[in-house]
Amino acid sequence: MMSKIHQMTTFILVTLVVLILAFIGLMIFEWGADYSGTNFFNEYTVGEVDGVKIPYEQFNFNVAQTRRNQEQQSGGSMTEVETSKLRNQVWDQTITRILLGKEIDKLNIAVTNEDVSNGVLQFMSQLYGNEPQFQTDGQFDVDKMKAALSNPQLAGQLAEMEQQIEQDIPYQKLQEIVSASLIVTEQEMRAEFMQQNLRAKIQYLMVPVSAFRTQEVTASDDEISKYYNNNKDEFKTQETRKLKYAAFSTAPSADDSSRFFNILNEIKSEALAGEDFSRLALRESEDPTVTQNQGDLGYFEQGAMVKPFSDAAFAANPGDIVGPVKSQFGYHIIKVIDKKVEDGKEKVHAAHILKKLEASGGTLDNAYSKAEAFAETAQKDGYNIAADNLGVELKETNSFVQNDAGIIPGVGELSPAMAWTFGKDAGTISEVFSNDQGYYVFMLEAIVPAGYRPLEDVKELCKSRIEIQKRKDLAAEYARKIAPTVQQDSDFRTLAANDPEKILVADTTDYFTRNITVRGIGRAPAVVAKAFSLPLNQVSGMLETDRGYFFIRVTGRDDFDETAFAAQRTTLRNRIFQRKANNLYREWLQTLKDNADIEDYRYQFYRS
Secondary structure (H helix, E strand, O other), X not given: OHHHHHHHHHHHHHHHHHHHHHHHHHHHHHHOOOOOOOOOOOOOEEEEEOOXXXXXXXHHHHHHHHHHHHHHHHOOOOOHXXXXXXXXXXXXXXXXXXXXXXXXXXXXXXXOHHHHHHHHHHXXXXXXXXXXXXXXXXXXXXXXXXXXXXXXXXXXXXXXXXXXXXXXXXXXXXXXXHOOOOOOOHHHHXXXXXXXXXXXXXXXXXXEHHHHOOOXXXXXXXXXXXXXXXXXXXXXXXXXXXXXXXXXXXXXXXXXXXXXXXXXXXXXHHHHOOOOHHHHHHHHOOOOOHHHHOOEEEEEEOOOOOHHHHHHHHHOOOOOEEEEEEEOOEEEEEEEEEEEEEOOEEEEEEEEEEXXXXXXXXXXXXXXXXXXXXXXXXXXXXXXXXXXXXXXXXXXXXXXXXXXXXXXXXXXEXXXXXXXXXXXXXXXXXXEEXXXXXXXXXXXXXXXXXXXXXXXXXXXXHHHHHHHHHHXXXXXXXXXXXXXXXXXXXXXXXXXXXXXXXXXEEEEOOOEOOOOOEOOOEOOHHHHHHHOOOOOOOEOOOEEOOOEXXXXXXXXXXXXXXXXXXXXXXXXXXXXXXXXXHHHXXXXXXXXXXXXXXXXXXXXOOOO
């Protein structure tokens, strides 16, 4: 028994450190730091949530920590745009952490030692529950896990895990409190079962709206005006804003390109002179995998790599060093090591050195200096005057609405500038913002308040909708005309074949469930609902869909399988409960955020 416990302990110890680090990383990324009551780095704040200050240094540390975690996982470095997205995620998680912390304090949620012990066992059972060494008779054995965890070798790692779980439990308890009032009824479980398991098959006769597309219909000015007034909410407009901006590109300069290609040629010359290619790759390559493979890509078939790289490698001979070859990833110097034919396919064994053409520090500094000088001059002398005096070309955006993606027309993603745009008055001049393309200085040129699109702008749209409805009315009229005949004559195909107008369409579906789009019919809730309620072989009444009007006959339908339902009952209940709990919790959390007093000062600290 002791030898088995020792084996289990060794098994856990090998991976537990990694798991704990991943777990801690998840906690940091998911929740951020605990800001309640802390004075840590309190001099500058990036925001406030209901009076709780968010220190700049702590927020910036969380962003940097999360960025490092993600870059380690991906093996590459984040762009400025990706970092901006990440910063927004950490910001949202910080707000969530503070608001939930307040609710936890308000409800006096406490954590017991038993809670932590159970949390550790639950976490470990999820990780190792299927491992044979932690099972008895095919079931997870809690005693075996406890015995393994009691080994002194695990004490340090276990303490870290317990600390993280102790921090997580209050949030789990809070979710449980929020969802405590939820119930799952028998009717909901049976409906879920039927939605996923019961199938039906139908014959149908359709009067398609498309059959009337050549019919002459008109929409008068009075009808258009009436439609507009009756549906005015469909033409609501959000507040829009328009920017004037000066852009200072951070693209590599001609000097940057010249220096870059000189470096590439020097590297290639060293390789041609016999320098060890793997050593060169370790020293020079910017491929994130170079530390693992020293630039060696092994054998690959034609087309396995991006086309320019693949074409160059297959065109060269073993021993050749070619390049630089440009691809979407940068510039490659390629060494062809060997070629062979395997299973009738030619393969190349190659290694490469990847270099990326980027702007030098001098180019970036120069662009920023120009942007900063323009911003200062614009604040002092006026935006347009500064542009004239400094020879800066000004551009304008189209009018745009505020969007969560932070995308500004002509500029791209720039969330801090989006927040600035919708928080300032017309005529305001911005500080310097930046993204991967360059630096920007904006002027808020115009604000158009929310309202309604004028009738003149949507007249053609209203006219088109009226005409569509009139064609649909023609289809409905035709369906009503043939309805008595459909009820008397059970052969849908004969009715369609004998239709003098050649409008009717008849067909039979395959078996389908409630939650799919039916072939030949499309998304048609009225048809699907009737398919699961109409008695077999009885003809329905006229059913309206977006595509037209249907008459159906159910030719086959599964019976409700009580035995299968009983077997799935617990799973169904848990699935429905979790779905309802998640929805309720999201709505509750969103209400917390909507009612909170949130101040965002990030634009004062970050340009992108």
